[in-house]
Amino acid sequence: xxxxxxxxxxxxxxxxxxxxxEILKLQQKIVPELMELLQxxxxxxxxxxxKQPIGRRILANSLELGERVVRTExxxxxxxxxxDIDTSGMTVTQEGEEIIDKLKSFIHEFKGLSEIxxxxxxxxNLKDVIVVPGDIEEDRTVLEELGKSAAKYIKGLVKDSSIxxxxxxxxIKKVIDNMxxxxxxxxxxxxxARGGMGKNVETQANTLTASLANKLGGSYKLLHVPDxxxxxxxxxxxxEKSVKDVIDxxxxxxxxxxxxxxxxxxxxxxxxxxxxxxxxxNKGAVGEAFGYYFNKNGEVVYSNPTIGLKDKDLKKVNxxxxxxxxxxxxxxxVATQINNRNSxxxxxxxxxxxxxx
Numbered sequence: 001x002x003x004x005x006x007x008x009x010x011x012x013x014x015x016x017x018x019x020x021x022e023i024l025k026l027q028q029k030i031v032p033e034l035m036e037l038l039q040x041x042x043x044x045x046x047x048x049x050x051k052q053p054i055g056r057r058i059l060a061n062s063l064e065l066g067e068r069v070v071r072t073e074x075x076x077x078x079x080x081x082x083x084d085i086d087t088s089g090m091t092v093t094q095e096g097e098e099i100i101d102k103l104k105s106f107i108h109e110f111k112g113l114s115e116i117x118x119x120x121x122x123x124x125n126l127k128d129v130i131v132v133p134g135d136i137e138e139d140r141t142v143l144e145e146l147g148k149s150a151a152k153y154i155k156g157l158v159k160d161s162s163i164x165x166x167x168x169x170x171x172i173k174k175v176i177d178n179m180x181x182x183x184x185x186x187x188x189x190x191x192x193a194r195g196g197m198g199k200n201v202e203t204q205a206n207t208l209t210a211s212l213a214n215k216l217g218g219s220y221k222l223l224h225v226p227d228x229x230x231x232x233x234x235x236x237x238x239x240e241k242s243v244k245d246v247i248d249x250x251x252x253x254x255x256x257x258x259x260x261x262x263x264x265x266x267x268x269x270x271x272x273x274x275x276x277x278x279x280x281x282n283k284g285a286v287g288e289a290f291g292y293y294f295n296k297n298g299e300v301v302y303s304n305p306t307i308g309l310k311d312k313d314l315k316k317v318n319x320x321x322x323x324x325x326x327x328x329x330x331x332x333x334v335a336t337q338i339n340n341r342n343s344x345x346x347x348x349x350x351x352x353x354x355x356x357x
Contacts, residue, residue, distance in 0.1 A: 035110060040065075042103050043139070044073050045082060045092065049100055050141040053089030063139075104145075107133045116352050120345065124337050124355075127319070128344040135350030136325045142348050143325065147174025150257075150323045150346045155179065157255055157319050158216060160186045165193040165253040165309065166212065167290055168205040171323050172259050176208045179215045188218025191249050193256060193290060193309050221246045250309060256317045260324035261288045262332045270304065287332030289322070296331065298338035319344055330354035 047062055048054055054062075060070040074090065077083045082096035092100070108114065113131045121129040132149050134142035154175070158164065162185065166172055190213040192205035201207055206222045213220035223246050225237055237243055261269070263285035267277040280302055284295035291304040292311060300311060314320060320340060324333055325348030334355055337345055347355075 038103075039107065039110075041073060041077065042100070042107060043134075044070070045077060045096055046100055046145070047139070047141050048083060048090050049092040049097065050144045052091040053086075055089045059090070104133070111349065113349060113352070116349075116356060120352060120355055124334065124345070125339045125341060126337060126343045126345055127341060129352075130344070130346045131352040132325070132346070132348050134348055135327065136348050137327055137350055142350075143171070143174055144178070146171070146323065146325050146346065146348055147176075148178040150175045150321065151178040151180070153344070153346060154255065154257060154321060155182065157321075158185055158188065161188075162255060163189045163191065163249060163253045164212065164216075164218075164255045164257065165191050165250055165317075166205060166208055166257040167193045167259060168203050168208060169259040169261075170203050171325070172208055172257060173203045175257060175323055176212050176215070179212060181215050181217075183217040185216070185218075188213070188216045189249060190216065190218055190220045191246055191253065192221075192223045193250065193253075193258060194223070221249055251313055251316075253309075254318045255321065256309065256314070256319070257321045257323065258290055260322055260329060260333050260336050262286070262329055263288050263293050266293075287329075287335035289336040294332075294335040296335050298335055298340075314340075315342070317342060321346065323347075325351050327351055327354045330357075 043063060044059070044065075047059060051058075051062065056070055056074060057067065059074075060067045063070070074083070074085070077096070078085060081093055082099060084091050084093055108131075111133055113133060117129040117131050120126070120131075130149055130153060132142060132145045134145065136142045136146070154164075166176075190209050192209045194205055206224070209220050209222060223243065225243065264277065264281060266288040267280060272280070280293060283293075283301040285293040285301050286296050287294045290309055292300050293302040295301050303311070309317075320343040322333070322337060322343060323346045327350040330351050333345065333347060333351060337343055
C-alpha cells in the first residue's frame with residue numbers, strides 16, 4: 001500500500017508538471033511580455049535580497065538597467081510590500097523572501113531547466129543534476145543561489161554518523177555560508193579533502209571544514225599541511241600519527257563536496273611555471289578537481305602530489321557533490337564529471353546550456 005501511495009504521488013506530481021509546462025507554453029505564445037516582466041521583477045527582487053541594503057543606482061548598475069526602469073519597478077515592489085526603503089537603502093521584507101523562494105521553482109520550469117537536468121544526467125551518466133536559473137558571468141548573485149541550492153541538497157544527504165569531506169575554494173565557501181544550522185543528526189564528522197592552497201585562509205579547506213562542522217553540530221579534524229609538496233616530503237608527513245588519523249577518516253567519507261576548475265586557471269593558482277602549464281595543456285588537460293587534471297574524455301592526464309583523497313578512493317564515496325558554475329567552466333565540468341556514477345552536479349544555467357551545446 002505504501003508503495004502504491006508513493007507511485008500515485010509521483011504520477012500526480014508528473015501530471016502537475018505537464019500541466020504547468022502547458023500553461024507556460026500558452027503564456028509564452030499569448031502574453032510573452034508577461035513572462036519577461038516576471039523574470040525582470042524576480043531578478044530585481046533577488047538582487048536586492050543578496051546585496052541588501054542597496055541603493056537604487058547601484059542596483060541599476062548591477063542589473064544593467066536604466067534608473068527610470070528601476071525606479072518604476074521599485075515603486076511597484078514597495079506597494080506590494082515586498083521591499084522596504086530607508087536611508088541605508090532597500091531591503092527585502094519577509095513576504096518578499098517568500099515570493100523569491102516560490103518564484104524560483106516557477107522560473108526553473110519556465111526556462112525548461114528540468115529537461116536540461118535530465119539531458120545532462122543521462123549523457124554524462126551522473127547520479128543527479130541540479131541547475132540553478134541564471135548565469136554567474138552575467139549576474140554574481142547567481143553564485144549565492146548556487147551555494148544555497150547546494151547547501152539544501154547536501155543537508156538532505158547528511159545522516160547520523162556521516163563523514164563529510166570537502167575541498168576549499170570560493171564556490172564551496174558559498175555552500176558553507178548558506179548551510180543552515182541544525183542539530184538533527186548525531187556523530188557527524190567533517191574533514192578536509194586536501195591540504196591548504198593559496199594565501200586566502202577564508203576559502204581554504206581547513207577553515208570551511210570547521211565552519212561546516214559547527215553548522216551541522218558535529219566534530220572536525222584538520223590537515224595542517226600545504227597542498228603542493230614534494231613526493232619525499234609527502235611520504236614523511238604521511239607517517240605522522242595526526243595526519244594518518246585524518247587520512248583514515250577521509251578514506252571512510254560518504255559525502256565529498258568539491259569545486260571544479262579550468263586546467264589553465266588552476267595551473268596559475270598552483271604556481272606552475274609557463275613551461276609546466278604548456279606541457280599540461282599539451283596533454284589535453286581541460287579540467288581540474290581535487291588535484292587531478294582531466295582531458296575532455298574524463299581521463300586523468302596528470303595529478304599533483306597531494307595529501308587527501310586519491311582517484312581510486314572516489315569510487316567508495318556514496319555522494320560526490322560537485323558545485324561549479326559559469327559558461328567558461330563548461331568543458332572543465334564535463335571533463336571532471338563524465339561517467340561518475342556517484343556524482344551529483346550542481347551548476348548554473350549558463351554552464352548547463354553550454355554543456356548541452
